[in-house]
Amino acid sequence: MTEHSLLTINSGSSSVKFRLFTQSRDLTMLASGKVINIGTAPQLITRDELKQGEKITQSLDITCDHEQALRLILNWVHQINHYGSIKSVAHRVVHGGALLTQSVLITQDILEQLKTLCSLAPLHQPQNIAAIEIIRQMHPELIQVACFDTAFHAHHTPLFTDYALPLSLRDKGIRRYGFHGLSYEWITHILKKEHQDIAQKRIIAAHLGNGASLCAIHHGISIDTTMGLTALDGIPMGTRCGSLDPGAIIYMIRELGISPEEIELTLYNDSGLLGLSGVSNDVKTLENSDEERARYALDYFCLKTAQLMGMMAIALGGVDAIIFTGGIGENSESIRKKILKKVEWLQPFSTLIIPANEEKMMALHALSVLGDQKEFN
Numbered sequence: 100m101t102e103h104s105l106l107t108i109n110s111g112s113s114s115v116k117f118r119l120f121t122q123s124r125d126l127t128m129l130a131s132g133k134v135i136n137i138g139t140a141p142q143l144i145t146r147d148e149l150k151q152g153e154k155i156t157q158s159l160d161i162t163c164d165h166e167q168a169l170r171l172i173l174n175w176v177h178q179i180n181h182y183g184s185i186k187s188v189a190h191r192v193v194h195g196g197a198l199l200t201q202s203v204l205i206t207q208d209i210l211e212q213l214k215t216l217c218s219l220a221p222l223h224q225p226q227n228i229a230a231i232e233i234i235r236q237m238h239p240e241l242i243q244v245a246c247f248d249t250a251f252h253a254h255h256t257p258l259f260t261d262y263a264l265p266l267s268l269r270d271k272g273i274r275r276y277g278f279h280g281l282s283y284e285w286i287t288h289i290l291k292k293e294h295q296d297i298a299q300k301r302i303i304a305a306h307l308g309n310g311a312s313l314c315a316i317h318h319g320i321s322i323d324t325t326m327g328l329t330a331l332d333g334i335p336m337g338t339r340c341g342s343l344d345p346g347a348i349i350y351m352i353r354e355l356g357i358s359p360e361e362i363e364l365t366l367y368n369d370s371g372l373l374g375l376s377g378v379s380n381d382v383k384t385l386e387n388s389d390e391e392r393a394r395y396a397l398d399y400f401c402l403k404t405a406q407l408m409g410m411m412a413i414a415l416g417g418v419d420a421i422i423f424t425g426g427i428g429e430n431s432e433s434i435r436k437k438i439l440k441k442v443e444w445l446q447p448f449s450t451l452i453i454p455a456n457e458e459k460m461m462a463l464h465a466l467s468v469l470g471d472q473k474e475f476n
Contacts, residue, residue, distance in 0.1 A: 103186040104129060105465055106176065107458040108169070110190070110230040112222045113137045115168045118458040119176055122186055122469075126462050130179065134159070134168035143171055147179055165226055169233050187242040189465035190231055191281060191457060193223040193330065195247030197272060202250070202464035205231055205243040213245070219276075219329050222367055244468050246461040251280030252314075252321045259323045259414070275332075277324035279306040279314070281457040286422055287319040288460065289453050297449060300419035303411045305404065306455070307434070308425035309337035309380060313404070315411040323414035325407050331366055334404050337380035340370035341403060372396045382427050382434065401434060405441035412445055420449045429454055 105122040108115065116133040120126045132145035141159040159171070176185065190205075194216040203209055210231060217224045231243055260275045262268075283304050290298035302316040311334040315323040325333030335341035343366070351357045357365075365374075373380040376396035378388055385393040412418045421442070427434055429452055439450065 103184060105462055106185050106188045107461045107465075108172075108188060108190050108230050108234070109458065109461075110165060110169075110223075110226040112226060113139070115165060115172060115230065116458070117172050117176075118462070119185075120459075120462045122466070124466075126459065126466070128459075130176065131458075132172065132175070134163070134171060137163060137165060137168060141168070143168075143175070145175055149179075165229055166233050169230060170237065173234070173237060185238075185241060187244065187465060187469060188234055189244045189246055189461040190227060191248065191461055192227045192245045193248045193278060194220040194276070195245075195249045195253075196276070197274070199245070199247055200250050200253035202244055202246045202461075202468050204468060205245050209245065220278075221363065222330070242469065244461075244465040246281060246464045248278045248280045249276045251284045252277030252324055255321065255323065262327075273328060275324075275327040277312070277314070277321070278326045278330045279310070279312050279324075280321070281460045282306045282424055282455050283314045283316065283321060283324075285456050285460040286424060286453050287316060288463075291319065294451065297420045297451075301415040301417050302420045302422060303408050303415070303418055304422045304424065305408070305428050305438075306425045307334075307404070307423065307428035307431075308455075310339070311336045311400075311404070311425070311427070313407050313411050315414040317415055323411060325410070334407060335375070335400055336371045338368050338371045338373045340366045340374070372400060375399055382431055386431070386433060397434065398437075401437040401441065405438050408438070408442050408445070412442075418445050418448045420451060422451045422453055424453050424455045426455075428452070 103122040105120045107118045114133055114135045114137060117131065118128060119130040120128055128148055130145065130147050132143065134141060134143050136142060141161070141163040143157045143159055144154065146154045192213060196216050199212065210228065213224065213228055234241060234243060262273060262275065264273060283306065286304050299318050304314045304316055306312055310330060313325045313334065314321055331339050333341055348362060351362050352359065371380060372385060376385055376390065376393045378390055378393045379385055382397070385397055423429065423435055
């Protein structure tokens with residue numbers, strides 16, 4: 100039995116994912132799982148590592164919301180008490196803004212600051228905050244740590260953060276932040292440990308999933324990325340539009356009479372692969388579809404990803420490696436091939452697939468914040 104454990108929580112728009120680690124230097128994974136399809140057909144999926152990785156799937160009532168999901172997760176973890184007591188919880192928080200540039204212990208002041216950023220990440224930030232508040236209510240004794248998806252990009256130079264707007268607006272925080280930072284930081288962590296020959300070189304990292312972005316990395320540091328003020332910008336995603344002429348927003352409001360709330364819903368929930376195909380936001384479903392519009396959506400996704408890789412290459416002054424991660428990046432060979440075919444003119448470069456592990460990155464950050472780990476390796 101381990102004395103203490105550390106829980107990571109990744110609360111999204113329709114899911115809550117968790118992992119349980121030993122709160123020790125080696126961060127042994129003890130258990131993992133998720134509640135998926137919240138709001139439609141929720142299921143609790145759990146995996147107990149001390150029982151040979153036994154995986155159990157349980158259907159839940161349609162009324163299950165994020166609070167109930169968290170209660171189910173915490174109750175399940177406490178039931179398998181051969182892991183000892185949870186002492187701390189690390190949360191993925193999508194937006195840290197300009198001030199929160201590294202993982203922090205969560206206080207009421209930090210929480211209030213995070214709430215001011217909800218409009219910049221409406222799919223994720225409210226759920227991230229809700230998870231923190233629910234756990235605080237259920238178990239006020241637990242230490243909670245916030246790990247930010249924006250932090251890895253926090254030291255970009257103004258050339259890569261500024262929009263060509265008046266200073267009066269830029270001073271109000273309208274700038275590029277970038278996201279998926281925990282995923283990109285994990286890539287640099289693995290490169291330093293397992294691929295030292297390219298760890299310090301010019302890398303384009305592609306986090307391709309239902310949310311998708313690229314990051315230009317040199318000497319293990321983020322130089323540029325495709326997302327901006329919000330997680331809408333850049334590559335078209337599962338249901339998000341990607342880059343869009345701002346004039347289109349003005350036209351929708353002024354000429355089509357669409358409200359800002361309706362536009363926000365459309366751009367975040369009804370666009371991207373779903374909007375292009377009219378079939379699904381799921382790449383596997385689109386790849387298996389005979390619909391011409393499904394193929395079109397995938398071709399569009401690959402073209403825009405490749406075009407933005409060109410932008411990242413310019414930021415780096417060349418490319419030594421392209422690294423794929425995320426659900427699409429790791430699992431769709433056809434998507435990878437189509438993208439790489441379009442950027443073969445950038446050769447020579449090596450290609451790697453590094454499985455995403457934002458949860459382990461969060462756990463490393465939590466140990467650092469808690470003072471239990473002196474170094475990252």
